[in-house]
Amino acid sequence: MxxxxxxxxxxxxxxxxxxxxxxxxxxxxxxxxxxxxxxxxxxxxxxxxxxxxxxxxxxxxxxxxxxxxxxxxxxxxxxxxxxxxxxxxxxxxxxxxxxxxxxGLGNLFEAYEKLKQQLAAEGLFAAEHKIALPTHPRQIGIVTSPDAAALRDVLTTLRRRMPAVNIVIYPTPVQGKGAANLIAAAIRTADQRAECDVLIVCRGGGSIEDLWQFNEEIVARAIHGCTLPVISAVGHETDFTIADFVADVRAPTPTAAAELATPDRSSLLRNLQQSRERLERSMQNRLQQRGQQLDYLSRRLLSPMQQVAHKQQHLAQLRLRLVQAMTRQLQKQHQHLQAAQQSLAHLNPSAVLQRGYALVEKLNGELVQDSTQLSIGDTVKLTLGKGSVEADIRNVRSR
CATH class of the missing domain: 2.40.50.140 (Nucleic acid-binding proteins)
Structure with a gap:
């Protein structure tokens, strides 16, 4: 005071x-x-x-x-x-x-938060319900207004990144009275036709009233019930709608949605070129290694003529060894024969007879080896070194 x-x-x-x-x-x-x-x-x-x-x-x-x-x-x-x-x-x-x-936005924000909490409690935002985006989509669907600038941005980006991909547009108003029902119907149509690999739901920026159709429950439930992976791209980067939370992927802008939906053709070509170069280097290294291995093996490999010469040399060695073995065997057998001949000569009765001995036999051919075999008056045959004679026994004396 x-x-x-x-x-x-x-x-x-x-x-x-x-x-x-x-x-x-x-x-x-x-x-x-x-x-x-x-x-x-x-x-x-x-x-x-x-x-x-x-x-x-x-x-x-x-x-x-x-x-x-x-x-x-x-x-x-x-x-x-x-x-x-x-x-x-x-x-x-x-x-x-x-x-x-x-x-009046206070009422809108209150309705937004109330619906957001309700759908979150029901599990519509849960991660386990999110569907992964395909890596290489063949056809992409777009739910938006045909006159929207967002559509032009998406198409321009898709042409730049992957011009070969097909585009299907499911036209619908994105603002104004009743637009939420039409957006939901377009999403259900895309789902029923099942002709696309991924679905982009998009519109450009605007006020909260302009974007409010994407905060409606009917749109949220249509996205949640869609079996196609859904990318929500509504408004600018700072705008968050209920559709963003329910969708499988939220893109900050429609252009970003197109980038998320497709691989970059330039990046793919660059990666392909890098893979090709790595493959070429790998194949070149493999060929060089195999070439060195082939050179090493070729030094050990004999030509057919060398193999024949080698075999002939080996055959000659075997022939020589066979001749030597046969010679040694013949010599050995010859020695055995000579020894047998000498033994036979020593045991040959004829040889003994040649030295003056005689072979005494009875007339019945019995060989007389003992004087007890004979009696006086017996006739015996005497085989001499040359010829034979018969003789009568006149006297027998035992040893």
Whole structure:
């Protein structure tokens, strides 16, 4: 409380008024219509909020308005979160705006959060329900408006990345009354026809009201029930819709959706070239290794003539060894024969008889070896070295 006897300067008064206002009013919401809007070179926004009975000056500094994804215009109905302050230099009462949104968005955000929580509780956002995108799709479906800039962006990107892929467009309005039902119907049609490998649901950027059709439950359930992998690409990178959460993949922009749906032809060709070069190097190394191995084996390999010569040499050695073995065997057998001949000669009765001995036999051919075999008057045959004679026994003497 200022001393009533103290004379205040204007600066002191404005400072005290500012402090009083700032401590008396915490952060609050206020609604009104924008007028006298000025966007300064500094990036700050200056405007007034008015209703039928009054108006108040406002400032939204660059550090705050940079976070908005839309730019207010003269006459817009808005809702602002603000603090009360006083611009001391001029003594102007004003509001410092922390956040700004179009009027009525509070109800939309409330409906958005309510549906989001409901569908999350039912499991529509669960990871186990997500379908992986095909690596090399042959045909891609697009659910969007035929007149949308987003479609042109998607088609341009697809032609650049993979011109051979086929495109099927399932046309539908993407904003306005009843658009949600038509979007859901287009998704179901694509699913029933099952002619595509992946489905892109897209539209360009806009206000929350423009994108609201993709926050409708009917669209969310159509995406969840689709058996095709679905890419949601609604709005700009900062925009998040219920469709984004339900879809198998969320793309920040339609162009990004086209990039996610297809491999890059240039990258594929580059990878193919690299694979070809690696294969060529591998084959070259393999051929070189096999060539060296062949050279090594060829040094050990004999030609047919060399093999014949080698075999002939081996055969000659075997023949020589056979002749030598036969010679040794003949010599050995000859020696055995000579020994047998000598033994036979020694045992030959004729040889004995040649030395003056005689062979005595009875006339019945019995060989006489003992004198007891004979009696006086017996006739015997005497075989001599040459010829034989008969003799009569006149005397027998035992030994």
């Amino acid at each position: 200022a001393d009533p006897q103290h004379i205040l300067s204007v600066t002191e008064l404005n400072r005290m008024a500012r402090e009083l206002l700032e401590t008396s009013f915490s952060l609050f919401w206020i609604s009104g219509e924008i007028s006298n809007l000025t966007r300064a070179a500094s990036g700050h926004w200056y405007f007034s909020l008015k209703d039928q009975g009054a108006q108040v000056r406002c400032v939204m500094f660059r550090g705050r308005n940079a976070y908005l994804d839309w730019v207010p215009r003269e006459g817009d109905k808005v809702e602002a979160r603000a603090v009360v302050t006083l611009y001391e230099a001029r003594g102007d009462f004003q509001l410092t705006i922390e956040f700004l949104q179009r009027a």
